[in-house]
Amino acid sequence: MCIKPCDGLVGTIRVPGDKSISHRAAILGSLATGQTKVDGFLQSADCLSTLACLDLLGVRFRWDEDSLLIEGRGLRGLSEPTAVLDAGNSGTTMRLLAGVVAGHDFLTILTGDASLCKRPMDRVANPLREMGAQVDGRSEGRFPPLAIRGGPLKPISYRTPVPSAQVKSAILLASLYASGVSKVAEPWLSRDHTERMMSYFGIPIAKGDGWVAIGPVTEEPRGRHIAIPGDLSSAAFPIAVAACSPGSILRVENVGVNPTRTGFFDVLRAMGATVELEKEREVCGEPVADVVVEGTELRGVTVAGGMIPRLIDEIPILAVVAAKAKGRTVVRDARELRVKETDRIQELGAALGELGVVVETRDDGLVIDGPQEIRGGAVSSRGDHRLALALACAGLLAKQPVIVTGFDCADVSFPGFIDVLTDLGLQVEVA
Ligand code: S3P
Numbered sequence: 001m002c003i004k005p006c007d008g009l010v011g012t013i014r015v016p017g018d019k020s021i022s023h024r025a026a027i028l029g030s031l032a033t034g035q036t037k038v039d040g041f042l043q044s045a046d047c048l049s050t051l052a053c054l055d056l057l058g059v060r061f062r063w064d065e066d067s068l069l070i071e072g073r074g075l076r077g078l079s080e081p082t083a084v085l086d087a088g089n090s091g092t093t094m095r096l097l098a099g100v101v102a103g104h105d106f107l108t109i110l111t112g113d114a115s116l117c118k119r120p121m122d123r124v125a126n127p128l129r130e131m132g133a134q135v136d137g138r139s140e141g142r143f144p145p146l147a148i149r150g151g152p153l154k155p156i157s158y159r160t161p162v163p164s165a166q167v168k169s170a171i172l173l174a175s176l177y178a179s180g181v182s183k184v185a186e187p188w189l190s191r192d193h194t195e196r197m198m199s200y201f202g203i204p205i206a207k208g209d210g211w212v213a214i215g216p217v218t219e220e221p222r223g224r225h226i227a228i229p230g231d232l233s234s235a236a237f238p239i240a241v242a243a244c245s246p247g248s249i250l251r252v253e254n255v256g257v258n259p260t261r262t263g264f265f266d267v268l269r270a271m272g273a274t275v276e277l278e279k280e281r282e283v284c285g286e287p288v289a290d291v292v293v294e295g296t297e298l299r300g301v302t303v304a305g306g307m308i309p310r311l312i313d314e315i316p317i318l319a320v321v322a323a324k325a326k327g328r329t330v331v332r333d334a335r336e337l338r339v340k341e342t343d344r345i346q347e348l349g350a351a352l353g354e355l356g357v358v359v360e361t362r363d364d365g366l367v368i369d370g371p372q373e374i375r376g377g378a379v380s381s382r383g384d385h386r387l388a389l390a391l392a393c394a395g396l397l398a399k400q401p402v403i404v405t406g407f408d409c410a411d412v413s414f415p416g417f418i419d420v421l422t423d424l425g426l427q428v429e430v431a
Contacts, residue, residue, distance in 0.1 A: 001407040001418065002429040003395030005376075008245035008295055011424045015235045017042035017228040018256045019413050020165070021286065023092045024197045025226045026050045027100060029070035030059040030078070031176065032201055032221040038068040040228035045412045046090035053085040053097055053110075072223045075176055080106035084145070087112040089341060089385075089412050092166055094144060095124045096194075099170030102133035103177025104150040111145040115341050115383060121146055124170040127158045131174055131182075155180035155215065162336060163309040165190035165260075168212070172198065175214045185211040188306040191260040193286070200224065200285040229256035229288040233313045234414040236264050237389050238424070239293050240317045241396045243273035244324040248295030250424075257289045263303075263310025265291070267318065271298040271325055300327030300370060308334050315366075316390035319348050322368040323357045324397055331365035341412075342384040351387060354379045355394055355402060376400030385412035392417070396426070 017040040026047065029036030041047065051061055058079035060071045078100070087093035087110060094110050098121070101108040111117065122142045125135040134149040135141060155178040160167050163186045172194050175182035187210075195212050199205045201221035206213045235252045242248035257265075257277055265275045273296060277289035300322060303311070308331075311318065315337060322329035337344040349361035356375030360367040376398040381388035388410045395402030410417050418428050 001392065002401050002403045003392050004401045004427060005398050006241070006245070006396045006426050008248035009238055009242040009250045009424055010248060012251040012253060013238060013420050013423060014253050015230040015255070015420065016044065016414060016416055018231040019044060019046060019233065020092065020191060020193050021197070021228045021256065022047040023050050023096060024169070024193050025228060026054060026070065027096055027173065028197050028201050028221065029072055029223060029226070030054045030057070031075055031100070032072040032223045033074045034072055034223035036070040036072055036223040036226065038070065038226045038228065039066065041068040042228070042231065044415050045088060046093065049086065049088035049090045050093045050097070053087060053093060056081040056083055056085055070223070074220050078104055081108055084109045084111050087116060089113050089115055091116060091119055094121070094146070095166035095170045096173060098124050098128060098135070098146060098148060099173035101148050102128040102131065102135070102150045102174045103153055106150065108148045108150070109145055110148070117144045119143070120339055123160070123162065123164065123167045127156060127167070127171050128174055130158070131156050131178060133174070153178040155182040157183045159185045160187070163188040163190040164336070165192070165194065169194040172212070172214050176203070176217050178215065181213055181215040183211055183213045188309050189260055190309045191258065193258065196285040226284050229283060229286060230254050231413070232256050232261050235291060236314045236317055237393050237414070237417070238420065239275070239291060240268070240321045241393050242293045242295050243268045243275070244298050244321050244397065245295040246297060248293070250293050252291045254288060255291050257287045257291070259287070260310060263307045264314035264318065267301055267303055267307070267311060268293070268321070270301045271321070272296055273298060298325035300325050300329040302330040302332070304332035308336070312336060313386060316344060316348055316386045317393060319352060319359065319366055319368060320390050320394045320397065323352065323370050323372045323374055325370045327370065329368045329370065333364055335364040342382050342387065344384070344387070347382045347384065347387060351379050351382065351391055352394065355391070355398065374398035376402050378403040378405060381406040381409055383409050385409045385414065389414055389417060
């Protein structure tokens, strides 16, 4: 696709449903008894992978116009899959379902695409083994494909070495099958959608400073109605372009603003942008608001520590914003970026370099001195959806058009991105 520079963004938009919450709605709806109706489910490649895997575990889904109807099987109603579960590109699918099947007395094989098969799974395999599941995988159990033979599990008290919601969620889901109370502590708080949705389904969850406890689970969760807000991580792309384009005023309606996810807004404010939340409300246990951003000249900022998990998926677009901001932007403590869909430190540095932006890559982050001209030109998405979207946004802020090859992978999280831009009056050529 070819994207031309713009003079800013003015208007009101909506973005598709939250990816993290959609995965959890599909999984918890499957494990509840009775029907769960989900509105706003993200029909992206990743979430459809979760549905396809759950289908192989015996769960039936249907669509009623835009609502997803899940016929829940109850906690112990899944059946042994007769084929390999394919999580595609989705780490969330693989890690969360690993937790679910660890509690089932049957064999499950989980695989994924070339990118997912390079991503570390020992972070979930280790605690699940400690709970009593047999988990094997390639390279001494560290990488997919994973073979999991589940069964009765012991509760666990576990401190995760990295702040990862996927690891925390895998343990919480496995703990549904453990007799007693399990506890997970993390170095910094990661997104808490699983805890919130479990509470919404009536599962006993207690939270403290840096830890969450679950159980004992004595009652089956019952199916519920879930309304999923727009994905902040998708909204972040147009919001970022608006924030660094003086004259922009952009409203994004109905966005999830869970405080474990809103780090990017805090950072944009620290850079000088006006980002306001309007009509704040709670929907199905999640905070939701309309986000209004006004553009201005931004300044560089340092992002590190506990802020990182609050904006981990927004770092590719933050790097683009940093190129336009005056002064130095430093991202530290973000080594996790190296084990995302690509090594996002290396690939972000290389891709922005191809557009004329000088990025210093470090072991655990990036340094960008701005303002720099984003020259434009052709660049590959590297098959990474968030890089594809960030590079397209770089095109909106560039001197010359940007051609992003392999842009189709943006459908992993943000189907309809081009329609959102065209609704704002921008011209995009789909090559
Ligand atoms: C996610 C958690 C994060 C995030 C990913 C979605 C989730 O990964 O980067 O896009 O839905 O739990 P980690 O938990 O590995 O940090």
